[in-house]
Amino acid sequence: MSVGPPVLRLEVEATDGPARAGVVHTPRGSFLTPVFMPVGTRGTIRAIGVDDLERLGAPVVLANTYHLMLRPGDDTVAALGGLHGFMDWSGHVLTDSGGYQVFSLGPKVTDEGAEFRSTYDGSRHTLTPESAVAIQQRLGADIQMVLDVCPSLPAPLEVVRAAVDRTAAWAARARAAHLPARLDGRTGQALFGIVQGGVDVALRRESAERTVALGFDGFGIGGLSVGEERAEMLPALAAALALLPPDQPRYLMGVGDPVSMVEAIALGVDMFDCVLPTRLARHGTILTAAGRINLRNQRFATDPEPLDPDCACPVCARWSRGYLRHLLQVQEVSAQRFCTIHNLHWLLRLVERTRTAIVAGELAALRTEVASHWR
């Protein structure tokens, strides 16, 4: 059940067990799933440009409501054409609600919302379920997320339970705030609910049921990959997925390590975002078919090989590890750009391979391959 008139549709093209290969259709166009969405925190992927992102063929970019509402401000973004006009980006954009960043600042939280101080200038701001919807509407993303409560793990059961309750109450308010613009056709934006519940299987089930009962265009699974082990994460994820409608997209928030992504895809997840590939890149940690390498290592100083000999990215096509290590060592920012392009290409390609594997009914072999090179 979507929020008002449908604006987003998932077409499942193939399955391999619970894993799905799909296409998401929106008023902007369509994108294939499973999909990895690079994180464009401040209206750009850090260290690269929209031109680079286009060449990478990434279909969806995530932008951070918290950062953009403070700098340059959602009104400024709206004045410059919303995120698509501002960035000159014709692909899809998903905005988070700002909750994740706000909760990391230790805000004052009431039933009404969360009050916090800006990390830019110390000014006071309040984010409520309603204002998060309004801000994301001004930012103009194709998909917006409800404001949720995301505790760090491990957390006492009563903290996780309170987060589930407040997340459900806020989800209902976000949906009510979003509904009028949908009913009168003022927006083509989709709104996703978020499932919380920590690593407690019963709470995950309850949160999934309550979120589904409200009705959304898709579902985020939040509050995972926030300190727990993968062995704790996957059962909680599976419990939530089992109760989500099969004909709507499922988005595992903030997860981007290769093993977790492939395992989550095997459980039926369609969408991912994570700062991991871009953050690692800026520090010279490179994703390759054989696992991570640290490009700062002296042994790469005169290495004529590309970052990953099996990679078809534009950086691996041209430059040696020796050259890229040099740029990194002398702190040329182009090193950050080139490593970011490579890591994103690598992860986007891995997710494309999971899709191909699902269509071919061969996801199990890919899971084994990834598990043999990555932890």
Added chain:
Amino acid sequence: MSVGPPVLRLEVEATDGPARAGVVHTPRGSFLTPVFMPVGTRGTIRAIGVDDLERLGAPVVLANTYHLMLRPGDDTVAALGGLHGFMDWSGHVLTDSGGYQVFSLGPKVTDEGAEFRSTYDGSRHTLTPESAVAIQQRLGADIQMVLDVCPSLPAPLEVVRAAVDRTAAWAARARAAHLPARLDGRTGQALFGIVQGGVDVALRRESAERTVALGFDGFGIGGLSVGEERAEMLPALAAALALLPPDQPRYLMGVGDPVSMVEAIALGVDMFDCVLPTRLARHGTILTAAGRINLRNQRFATDPEPLDPDCACPVCARWSRGYLRHLLQVQEVSAQRFCTIHNLHWLLRLVERTRTAIVAGELAALRTEVASHWR
């Protein structure tokens, strides 16, 4: 008179007074003059990649011997294919001799050479006319420069006189060190001599005569734009140019402000390099047809216009001042990249326009136009 068998040839296609529109032919290919050469200090233009530089159509890039001999080391560059292989750059490369940077460190200078400490790790190094030739040979540039002595201005006459004498003595040694590889065909590199003499017209003439008498493939005019007024610089420049062979290229080192470049082109200069457009870009100072603008200014926060409405660069084609200012304000390195691309495009295009004006016999009108918008 070149150094040994000719490897570089200037074909003058048109003149407008002393100004010349030419083509420089080398074993690598050819490039049009007047030409502005972006500074690729450490084997890359700061903030952009070789891919960006190719899209800008810059035909020649300058690389800094001082930085590259220390990081990653000329042996490492040689092992990775010389600068062309290292950077994967098929255009021309000119290397400076390292002298300019070394002299800014207050080295211990003797007739033999200059001893200095690395700014990277404090280690001791010596640069001599002979070692500068050998290092540049390993770096593999198409054009190398002799080691010269470049005093800051203002300087006492005896300091400038001593610099002229030592520059001449070192030029002879550099030429002798370079000659064997030319005579037996081991290198296609060209070697340029350098004219010193401060702002003293008589010393400029003497330095030009002595450098020309030795015989080089082209001539740098060094030691200008190092603290003096433009009104002092231009007569000294003119004095040197009058004595340089008309059929060989003249390269005014380190000058890149629009007025000085256009005035120097009018006097007969063919080549320029300068960090100005790229350094300004990284701090948000933008070159436009109407003069410089400071993109950090609040008045650009919601400005939907491109950096320069008259510019055809790939940045002006897509992004607003508002978006680029935002990237700059939140310290996204892509702001540095985009501003660098614009400023380089702008300056490369200005130099192209001087060439077109020379061919049309209309350089005077362009000088007037540039002087009306720039100081």
